[in-house]
Amino acid sequence: xxxxxxxxxxxxxxxxxxxxxxxxxxxxxxxxxxxxxxxxxxxxxxxxxxxxxxxxxxxxxxxxxxxxxxxxxxxxxxxxxxxxxxxxxxxxxxxxxxxxxxxxxxxxxxxxxxxxxxxxxxxxxxxxxxxxxxxxxxxxxxxxxxxxxxxxxxxxxxxxxxxxxxxxxxxxxxxxxxxxxxxxxxxxxxxxxxxxxxxxxxxxxxxxxxxxxxxxxxxxxxxxxxxxxxxxxxxxxxxxxxxxxxxxxxxxxxxxxxxxxxxxxxxxxxxxxxxxxxxxxxxxxxxx
Amino acid sequence: xxxxxxxxxxxxxxxxxxxxxxxxxxxxxxxxxxxxxxxxxxxxxxxxxxxxxxxxxxxxxxxxxxxxxxxxxxxxxxxxxxxxxxxxxxxxxxxxxxxxxxxxxxxxxxxxxxxxxxxxxxxxxxxxxxxxxxxxxxxxxxxxxxxxxxxxxxxxxxxxxxxxxxxxxxxxxxxxxxxxxxxxxxxxxxxxxxxxxxxxxxxxxxxxxxxxxxxxxxxxxxxxx
Numbered sequence: 001x002x003x004x005x006x007x008x009x010x011x012x013x014x015x016x017x018x019x020x021x022x023x024x025x026x027x028x029x030x031x032x033x034x035x036x037x038x039x040x041x042x043x044x045x046x047x048x049x050x051x052x053x054x055x056x057x058x059x060x061x062x063x064x065x066x067x068x069x070x071x072x073x074x075x076x077x078x079x080x081x082x083x084x085x086x087x088x089x090x091x092x093x094x095x096x097x098x099x100x101x102x103x104x105x106x107x108x109x110x111x112x113x114x115x116x117x118x119x120x121x122x123x124x125x126x127x128x129x130x131x132x133x134x135x136x137x138x139x140x141x142x143x144x145x146x147x148x149x150x151x152x153x154x155x156x157x158x159x160x161x162x163x164x165x166x167x168x169x170x171x172x173x174x175x176x177x178x179x180x181x182x183x184x185x186x187x188x189x190x191x192x193x194x195x196x197x198x199x200x201x202x203x204x205x206x207x208x209x210x211x212x213x214x215x216x217x218x219x220x221x222x223x224x225x226x227x228x229x230x231x232x233x234x235x236x237x238x239x240x241x242x243x244x245x246x247x248x249x250x251x252x253x254x255x256x257x258x259x260x261x262x263x264x265x266x267x268x269x270x271x272x273x274x275x276x277x278x279x280x281x282x283x284x285x286x287x288x
Numbered sequence: 289x290x291x292x293x294x295x296x297x298x299x300x301x302x303x304x305x306x307x308x309x310x311x312x313x314x315x316x317x318x319x320x321x322x323x324x325x326x327x328x329x330x331x332x333x334x335x336x337x338x339x340x341x342x343x344x345x346x347x348x349x350x351x352x353x354x355x356x357x358x359x360x361x362x363x364x365x366x367x368x369x370x371x372x373x374x375x376x377x378x379x380x381x382x383x384x385x386x387x388x389x390x391x392x393x394x395x396x397x398x399x400x401x402x403x404x405x406x407x408x409x410x411x412x413x414x415x416x417x418x419x420x421x422x423x424x425x426x427x428x429x430x431x432x433x434x435x436x437x438x439x440x441x442x443x444x445x446x447x448x449x450x451x452x453x454x455x456x457x458x459x460x461x462x463x464x465x466x467x468x469x470x471x472x473x474x475x476x477x478x479x480x481x482x483x484x485x486x487x488x489x490x491x492x493x494x495x496x497x498x499x500x501x502x503x504x505x506x507x508x509x510x511x512x513x
Binding site for chain 2: 016
């Protein structure tokens with residue numbers, strides 16, 4: 001009897017310790033598990049893959065440092081894909097705390113490509129291949145304003161350059177020149193893009209969200225309002241897998257690396273739930 | 289007068305905010321653009337002043353009255369001042385008028401404290417640490433709360449298992465159909481529930497907005513109605 005009672009009342013500190021171990025150990029001894037891309041991820045990949053040369057991919061970095069481990073790998077994978085396909089990229093933030101993360105991602109991926117580049121044409125050059133517009137507020141002004149004229153919303157970029165003077169911005173004027181906006185977010189900002197940018201201007205919207213938030217996004221995926229969805233760490237890992245296997249772009253795959261820790265954490269949580277239920281059922285049967 | 293003016297402002301701007309979505313005429317759209325691009329931004333700029341003022345006042349009062357954990361307020365205020373100075377005068381990556389990069393004497397290393405370095409090395413780990421604590425609480429809560437007490441709880445438990453297992457690439461490789469079943473759970477029952485909730489929330493928001501715009505709901509004015 002006492003054994004089953006104990007099964008139902010495991011001290012929370014023991015649970016914390018076990019979880020910490022199962023998360024930390026896979027990072028110390030990593031094993032890569034290659035995920036298989038699900039249709040929502042593949043749809044987003046295919047859409048970005050087919051963006052014509054005269055249109056841009058817009059990435060809205062709408063997350064903060066707390067969700068960086070889950071969402072930053074998605075931004076990096078999206079940038080690798082776009083740069084490999086020579087799709088022009090515009091990056092903006094609806095929240096001020098996303099600026100540093102966007103800057104880190106852009107610098108990292110641009111450096112990766114530039115280290116491999118042998119000519120000027122191979123290189124990823126700021127202003128020609130990508131622009132970091134920075135942050136503006138309020139969000140409604142930004143989302144609707146970009147439909148009219150991007151350079152009016154962001155008169156200067158993150159580094160203080162006049163946006164209109166940048167070569168890329170000669171062709172990318174408003175949503176008519178945008179292939180898709182991907183909102184990488186831990187909140188409801190992708191829905192703002194759907195509500196305002198898509199409804200008013202017809203621009204395509206892709207979503208990259210935390211696993212917790214993803215359930216809220218499925219109605220929009222079903223209705224076709226969202227072109228694709230990267231859901232949580234697994235979504236990021238699936239996108240990394242597509243970028244590497246289809247384009248041969250190598251680089252650190254943080255989402256795929258984290259899959260081992262996520263796998264062991266999920267198994268641990270499931271094991272604890274089963275243990276709790278065994279105790280619950282045995283005690284209930286004995287009470288009867 | 290103290291009540292009528294705010295009520296009139298809310299009514300006018302509430303109606304003006306809705307009209308551009310219903311009337312596509314150029315005059316209305318231009319007026320809306322001007323309102324959004326100029327007026328709204330100025331109002332938001334004021335909120336920054338309000339926010340900074342509020343945080344300084346709150347922590348100053350906490351220190352003055354020596355309320356619980358008042359010592360931490362010093363950390364907040366000092367961090368606020370230092371970050372603001374470095375951000376305003378140091379540039380993004382040591383390209384401002386304030387030098388934020390020094391060569392460490394007798395070494396080849398440089399010491400950085402520009403805003404991007406501070407952000408990457410302080411804000412990012414702090415934020416990620418706070419959020420990662422959730423994993424511990426969630427595990428503990430799932431262990432204590434997820435009990436198959438009745439049929440509804442059992443269905444919930446089963447769905448959670450499927451979605452959690454499908455998020456594991458190893459399981460998806462061994463049982464490919466499990467991933468598609470998880471997708472079905474999210475795409476069909478989840479969407480049905482979310483749409484129902486969404487309609488309810490949207491109708492509720494519309495009703496509340498109308499009540500505020502028309503001055504029926506006045507709780508936001510503060511005090512008694």
